[in-house]
Amino acid sequence: MAQGNALGAARGSASASKIAHLQSQIQLRLLLWLPPLAFLGLFFFYPLARILVTTFDPAALTPDNFHITFSALRFTVYQATLSTLLTLLLGLPAAWLFARFEFPGKSLLRALTAVPFLLPTVVVAAGFNALLGPRGLASFLFPLSSFQFSNTLTAILTAHVFYNTTIVIRIVGSALAQRDLRLEQAARSLGADGARVWLHVILPGLRPSLLAAGTLVFLFDFTSFGVILLLGGPAFATLEVETYIQALHMLNLPLAGLLSAVQLTCTLALSALYTRTAARMRVQANPRAVFESARPPRKGSEKLFVTGLVALLALFFVLPMLALPLRSISRLEAARGERSSVQFALSGEYYRELFINRRGSLFYVPPIRAALNSLGYAGLTVALSLLLGFPAASALARPGELERWLDPFLMLPLGASAVTLGLGFIITFNRPLLPENGPLNTGHWKLLASPWLVPLAHTIVALPFVIRTLQPALASIPERLRDAAASLGASPVRAWLAVDWPIVWRASLSAGTFAFTVSLGEFGATALLARPEYPTIPVAIYRFLSQPGGLNYGQAMAMATLLMALATLGILLIERLRAPRGGEL
Amino acid sequence: MLELRGIHKTYEGQPLLRGVSFTVAAGETVCLLGASGSGKSTLLRIVAGLERAEAGQVLWDGEDLAPIPAHLRNFGLVFQDYALFPHLTVAGNVAFGLRMRNLPRHEIRTRVAAALEQVKMGAFASRPVGDLSGGEQQRVALARALATRPRLLMFDEPLGALDRALRDHLLEELRGILHASGIPAIYVTHDQDEAFAIADQLALLHEGVIVQQGAPEQVCAHPVSAWAAEFLGLGNILAGKWLGEGRVETALGVVEAACETAAGRGASVALLIRPERVKMGGNGSRLKGRVSDVLFQKNGYRVTLENGLFFFAHVPPQVGQEIVFSVEVECLATESPS
Secondary structure (H helix, E strand, O other): OHHHHHOOHHHHHHHHHHHHHHHHHHHHHHHHHHHHHHHHHHHHHHHHHHHHHHHOOOOOOOHHHHHHHHHHHHHHHHHHHHHHHHHHHHHHHHHHHHHHEOOOOHHHHHHHHHHHHHOOHHHHHHHHHHHHOOOOHHHHHOOOOOOOOOOOHHHHHHHHHHHHHHHHHHHHHHHHHOOOHHHHHHHHHOOOOHHHHHHHHHHHHHHHHHHHHHHHHHHHHHHOOHHHHHHHOOOOOOHHHHHHHHHHHOOOHHHHHHHHHHHHHHHHHHHHHHHHHHHHHOOOOOOOOOOOOOEOOOOHHHHHHHHHHHHHHHHHHHHHHHHHHHHHOEEEEEOOOOOOOEEEEEOOHHHHHOOOOOOOOOOOOOOHHHHHHHHHHHHHHHHHHHHHHHHHHHHHHOOOHHHHHHHHHHHHHHHOOHHHHHHHHHHHHOOOOOOOOOOOOOOOOOHHHOOOHHHHHHHHHHHHHHHHHHHHHHHOOOHHHHHHHHHOOOOHHHHHHHHHHHHHHHHHHHHHHHHHHHHHHOOHHHHHHOOOOOOOHHHHHHHHHOOOOHHHHHHHHHHHHHHHHHHHHHHHHHHHHOOOOOOOO | OEEEEEEEEEEOOEEEEEEEEEEEOOOOEEEEEEOOOOOHHHHHHHHHOOOOOOEEEEEEOOEEOOOOOHHHOOEEEEOOOOOOOOOOEHHHHHHHHHHHOOOOHHHHHHHHHHHHHHOOOHHHOOOEHHHOOHHHHHHHHHHHHHHOOOOEEEEEOOOOOOOHHHHHHHHHHHHHHHHHHOOOEEEEEOOHHHHHHHOOEEEEEEOOEEEEEEOHHHHHHOOOOHHHHHHOOOOEEEEEEEEEOOEEEEOOEEEEOOOOOOOOOOOEEEEEEOHHHEEEOOOOOOEEEEEEEEEEEOOEEEEEEOOOOEEEEOOOOOOOOEEEEEEOOEEEOOOOOO
C-alpha cells in the first residue's frame, strides 16, 4: 500500500486498489505455493543436498570407492544402451504397424503394450520369473533344456524392452501419423524412389521423435532398479543396485552417497536432454498438411508383416502377465528323490499360506499383513499428495510468471531415482528432526524409525503425477460458465457446485487413484526405508523371491498376482476417469 | 504432349472423376478450374503417378505412362502450402531433385543457384525454410520444381494461402517464368480470377468430367452451361420458360432470346444476362424494376434490383427508385452435356 500512497492523487485511488488487488493475488498465490514447496524442500531437496554433502566427506573419495562407482556407471550405461537399442528395434516396426495399418484387435493390442509401463516393476519381474525363471512354466514344459534366463543380462534386457516399447510406439507412432504426406509426394515427384524417400524425407522427419523416445527410454533404463535387482541377481550392479547394496547391506553410506550423486547428476542431465529433444518435436505444424490414415494390409508382404508382428507383440506382452497368475495357482513339485519328474497340480495353497504366520517364516506376521501395510501407506499417500497437489495445481492452472518459474521444480522428483530418494531419507532422518533440546522434542523420536517415512517418500514420487493430472482439469474449468451461472441467479456456492465440482471431483479421483497405484507399486525407496516388521507388497515379493523353496516362490507369485490385480484396477479406473478433452460441459 | 483419356476414380465409394479427358499442348498453361472437392487435386496426383486411376489413360507424346512410377516421370509438382522439407535449407530443398538424379556436385550448385535466381531468392540459399514467409516459401517450392527441368509442371492451388496483393504479383511472375521456360503446365485452382490471370487454356471440371476446354476468351464468350456461366461469374443466371419464336418467360417478364432448343414450347431454359448488357433507360426499354441496393465499387456502381438482377452503372440510381431498362439475353444449356 505504501507504493499506492506514493502515487499521485489524480490516479491514486484507481492504482491503489489495483495494486492492493495485485498484492492480495500474490499473497493468495504464495499461500497456495507454501505447503507443496515446504514439503518438497524438507523431504526432497534437503535429503538430496545431504547426499551431496556426504560426497565431500574424505571417507567417500577413496580410490576403491571411485573404482566401484566407475564400474557401476559403466555397466549402467552399457545395459541402458543395449536396452534402448533393442527397444527401438521392436518399437519402430510396432510404431509403423500401429500408425500405418488397421487390423482386428488393434486397440486391444495397443492397450496391452501400454500396460507393462504402468505396472509395478516387481510384478513385471515376477511375471518373467513365472514364465522363464528356474521355477517358471517354461522350465516345466521343457524340462531338459539348458536355457537359463534368471540372473542373466538377457533377462534384464527383455524386461526393459517389455517395459518401454510403449514409449517408442507412442512417441514415434504419433510422429509417423502426423507426418505430412505431401513431403513424400513432393520427394517422389522430384525423382526419389521408395528407399530414398525413407532415407531423405521420412527418417529426417522422424529424427526428433526418435531422439526423444530414445532419450526417455534410456533414462528409464538408466534408473531401472527393481527389474535389475529381481531378475539380474547380485552379479549385475547398476548405480541404483550398488547404492542399495552399499546402503543397506554394507552400511557404507559415504560410498552410497557418492553413487547416488553420480546417479543424480546423470539423470538430471538426461532429463534436461529429454526436455530439449521433446521441445524440438513440436516445431512444425502445418495446418494444411495431408495425413495418411491407417488401412488394412493389402499386399502379401504387408499381410505377412502385420500378422507376424501382431503375433509377436501379443505373445511378448501377454505371456508373462498370463504366466504370473497361472503360476500362482499351480504347484510344481518334484517327487522326493526324482528331480526329473515334476508334477503339476492346481492349488490355492499359496494364497492360503499368505494368511498364516508360520514359525521360521520370513516375517513375524502373516504375509498378508504386507498387503494391509501397503493399503495403509497408499491411503496416506493419496491424502498427502492430494492435500499438497491441489494448491499447486490450482496455481498452475492459471500460470503467472511465478508458476512458469516454479513448475520445473515440482517435476524434478520425476527425474531423481527412488533409491536416491530413499538414501537421502536414511542419511537425513536417522537423527532427530527437531533440535535435541528444543521445546517440541519429545524424547528421542526419529523419523527413520517411524512407519511415516514410507508414505512421505511415496508422496514425493506421486506428487508430480498428481499435479499433472489435476492441473489440466482445473485449467479446463470454464470460468465464464461460472459467471453465467451467477448472472442467472446462482449463489457462488451453487455456481461452484454446478460448474467446478463435477470436474474437480473427477480429477481428484483420477489423481488419487494415480497416487494410490504409484504407492502400491513403489519399490526403490521402499526397499531402503521399509522396516522389517512393516513390509509392503513389493518388498514382501522381493523377500520371497530371494529365498529358496517352492513355497516361498509360490507365495511371491500369489502376492505379485494380487498386486497386479490391484494395479490393473487402478489403471482401468484412471482410464475411465480421464476427462474428455476440453471438459464435458 | 500430355493427354488424359477417360480417367475414372472413386473416393470413399463415391465416383469423383467420371471420365476426365483433356490435353496440354507444348508450352501451354492449362488452368484446371473447379469447385472445392471436385477432384482437381486427385487428378493432378494421378498425372504425377502418386495415385492410380481406376480406368483411363495418361499419355505423354502418345506413350501410356501407367508403368512409369512417380519418381521416374519427371513431372514437377508444386503444392498449396509448398511442402518444403523442413529439415533442409532453401538450397537443400532446391537441390533435392538434382541429388535424386545423382548429378555431379558442381552442376547441382550451378543449377540450384540458377533456379533460385529465377525466382529472385538467390540471397536466401543458406536459410532454413522455416524462417521464410509464405510468399518466399512458394518461390522456393517453384525453384525446387524448376531446377529438375521437368517435362511438365503441375500447380495444386499454389497461391491459395497467400494474400491477394502478393498473389497477383506472384501470378504475374509465374506467368513470365512459365512462358520463358516453355514448360507446359497444369494449374489447378478454384478461383476464376487466378485462372484468367495465368491460363492459356481453361478446363472446367464439374461433376467428374471436363465440361469445357478452350481459350479463356472463347470459354467466356460461349459458356457451355448454366453451371459454367455461374462458376465463371459471368453475370445473372435466370430460369425461364420457352414460349417459342424467340421469346422466353422469366421472372423479369417476357424477354427475347435466340434459344435453340430441341424441346418444344414450355421447355425450361437457362438464360445469361451479363451485367454489361443491361442498359438503364433509353428508348425501347420495356422492363421495369425497383432498385434495392447500390454499392460503390472501384469501376462504377453495382446496382441490384428487387428482382435480383444486378448490373453496373456510372451514374447511380437512388435506392427505392423505379427504373426502366433493357437487357440482352443469351440462352444456355441447363444441363451439362455428358
